Amino acid sequence: MSDHSTAKPRAGLLKWALWGAAGLGVAAVVYIMVQASTNPTRDAGLKPLARGEMAKLTTPAEATAAPANSFYDAAGKPVRLADFKGKVVVLNMWATWCGPCIIEMPTLAKLQTSYAGKPVEVVAVSIDGEKDQDKARQFIGQHAPLKFYADPKFKLPFAFTPPATGMPTTVIFGPEGVERGRLAGGADWSTPEARAVIDHVLAEG
Known part of the structure; x- marks a missing residue:
């Protein structure tokens, strides 16, 4: 019992x-x-958009502010990414010696044109050395009507976490100045897939 x-x-x-x-x-x-x-993790919203020309798009594990490093505009005036706060920034680091950079640059110009009048800024920064700056400036003027920016000391790519060591590298920042996505290698930025990514970041701003 x-x-x-x-x-x-x-x-x-x-x-x-x-x-x-x-x-x-x-x-x-x-x-x-x-x-x-x-x-909500906003980056999760970009991941489904990583297809087609944007297939190589990656999103940061945590919110990362834009580097504070300066680069230079066409007049030689120092510029920082913080100066573009309030806009969706498509930062492209390129060089004239980089074949994929040359191929994709006109598509970045088309992307900028498609967002005329909207707070979207394509910032193409040449990392060509001092002796090749005129060549880079001439290329932009003839083939990709964008504002010219330069980082002749090649410091900006290494200010990112992780560093953007390969060219071209395109980093997308939200209006608050935080990195939202990154694409290493060339892409066609005039495609619907590219605009879908920018539209998503723009809508959340």
Whole structure:
């Protein structure tokens, strides 16, 4: 009889333990849902857009502010990415010795034209050395009517985390100045896939 009487409390304890575990599971699911709704990860919205010409697009693991490093405009005036705050910035680091850079540059100019009148700025920064700056400026003027920017000391690419060591590299910043996406290598920026990415970042601004 003692064995039978001790079995009942054990069964009761097991029942309560199972109910407790189920309750914790439900609570965990609710917590995750609440966190997802109150702290949405905007980068998750870009990941489904990484297709076609944007297939190589990656999103940062955590919000990263734009580097504070200066580069130079056509007049030799120092410029920082913070100067473009309030706009979606499509920063492209390129060089005249880079074949894919030369091929994609006119498509970046088309992207800029398609957003005329909207807070979107294509910032093409040449990393050509001092002796090749005139060549880079001439190329922009003839083949890709964009504002000319230069980083002849090749410092800006290494100011990113991780560094943007390959050319071309295009980094997309939201209006708040935070990196939203990055694409290493050449791409056609005049495609619907590219505009879908920019539209998404623009809509969230």
